[in-house]
Amino acid sequence: MSAVLLDGRSIARQIREEVKSEVEDLRQTGIKPCLAVLLVGENPASEIYVASKQKACEKVGIESQMLRLPASASEREILRLVSELNSDEKVHGILVQLPLPDHIDELRVIDSIDPRKDVDGFTPENLGRLLLGKPYTVPCTPAGIVELLRHYGLQVEGSNVVIIGRSNIVGKPLAALLVQKAEGYNCTVTICHSKTRDVTWFTKSADIIVTAMGRAGFLKADMVRSGSIIIDVGINRITDVTAPKGYRIVGDADFDDLRDIASHITPVPGGVGPMTVAMLLRNTLKVARSSQWNR
């Protein structure tokens, strides 16, 4: 048996086309969706992510504004800028690229974003709504994972899902989403992490395994049951002298080891990553639409 590849790149393309056409409709009504992206400092990975988000916006007709502050910016400066964006009627969505420099209280900055403009779904208000089962914007990676599974007609409803990793941007919000009493969810969810005594005991019986802890090739064939679905959120750079750049990007799952035992698996890159960006576009469309009745 060889696993079906969950081709996030191609599904994301479809979603971007849908968003593009809906953005056009919205523009007809006089609303020009606009996303403000705030980048503090010069983290190279953040630069890449931000550039790809901006490019994706551009392609679907969403205007993006890039705002930069130096790594030395004070919390007060950042908060002041967010506050300006909150009250700027032309700006529908606000994205603060994480991580922020160490001297900044990340939660305070995120919490200062108007939840109605929160395209990442990271504000406490929006995460709380998600946990309550009444989400406004859903964090992009969790939303992208669900969307990817659905596009392949895979059964999410009622599944045993094991999530490895408890980050605020993937593990915890994904658990909050999947456990909901709602059609298409209703999963039995376990969150495993660095302090879990026996991860294999959990993964061995899971229908769906989501790896999101940032350890290259952690999940191996002997940890999963035959026929399971593997969703790999990891993005790890490993040295590879044969690669043009001297490194390559791999996930948290050992793809070659797993492809003969899993029923479905996401490649890295090209699996969850493009879905995350597609969901950002969809969230931006959503907040732009909502702006009609927020005012």
Place this chain on the structure above:
Amino acid sequence: MSAVLLDGRSIARQIREEVKSEVEDLRQTGIKPCLAVLLVGENPASEIYVASKQKACEKVGIESQMLRLPASASEREILRLVSELNSDEKVHGILVQLPLPDHIDELRVIDSIDPRKDVDGFTPENLGRLLLGKPYTVPCTPAGIVELLRHYGLQVEGSNVVIIGRSNIVGKPLAALLVQKAEGYNCTVTICHSKTRDVTWFTKSADIIVTAMGRAGFLKADMVRSGSIIIDVGINRITDVTAPKGYRIVGDADFDDLRDIASHITPVPGGVGPMTVAMLLRNTLKVARSSQWNR
């Protein structure tokens, strides 16, 4: 073997004494902690809960204000009252007794409470902060469960915890609390519920089982492993013609069946219930203290 009873009543008494002495200290600084309790309609169970909360406040020197609206009250009336309480400087904590009548959007009402006065920890903002690992007020039942385990010196850190039930007031916030990367937590958490295919498979290997779904005597000895810790949040009324009132209160766990296999078990009543009320007092103390720097 016979399980150790986790005597919530006696631990709650200790906590109330501590709160009482801290309330006295706070009064010395000129702050008279005050909790406003809003009850809409005449649900008999709610009447009992509210009365017991008010009595508990009184005993520790927390002033409580009872506000009643008829079951026919409009959402607008409720929101107006909450808004008045939000801006009333003499009121430190606000508790809206749930459930609200069917025609009221419960989330909208809860969301209208100033998170700084939210003694139940039910606002989206506070639930989001909990999920992010930076809680302000923690919902009372989850907080009470952790407190009870700690008072008995039981190992929470790193445990396999299975929670049965995904309510917004117990199951989901408890999972959000226990999974955190923080000393004394770090649990591997599974949430089971009505759509879980094989609850026993999960409970059989749990170190700690929390039943919170409202089904009398659901958890039985053949579903747990020897030596597990059983925390029973259920409060179910069952007919008993031999009882003075014609009924008695039982939990979700079959106490008599489990007491020879569990290492520790909470009685119902007298286990989690009194801890919940004690945590409400502690949260009220907390919001009253915070009012000093909120202004």
